[in-house]
Amino acid sequence: MDFDDILDPKVVIAVAVTAAVTSKPVRKAFRKGAVYGMAGLLVAKDRLSMLASSVADSAQQAAASAKKAAEDLPEESAQTAE
Numbered sequence: 677m678d679f680d681d682i683l684d685p686k687v688v689i690a691v692a693v694t695a696a697v698t699s700k701p702v703r704k705a706f707r708k709g710a711v712y713g714m715a716g717l718l719v720a721k722d723r724l725s726m727l728a729s730s731v732a733d734s735a736q737q738a739a740a741s742a743k744k745a746a747e748d749l750p751e752e753s754a755q756t757a758e
Contacts, residue, residue, distance in 0.1 A: 696702045
């Protein structure tokens, strides 16, 4: 390996990444970031599922009230015809 190969940007980047990954503070920061990131994803999933459940409940209530209104409509028109 020549001296010019050592100064190659790819080699320099690879050495820097290797040094960072093997560094205890960097590994700790990555782990901490991964834990917080996963916790954030789980909270977001829970919030989205609650929102979807709420929307589904509202849609069911709207459908039930529309069905009731449609069923009551013939009774009202029969009463007005008399």
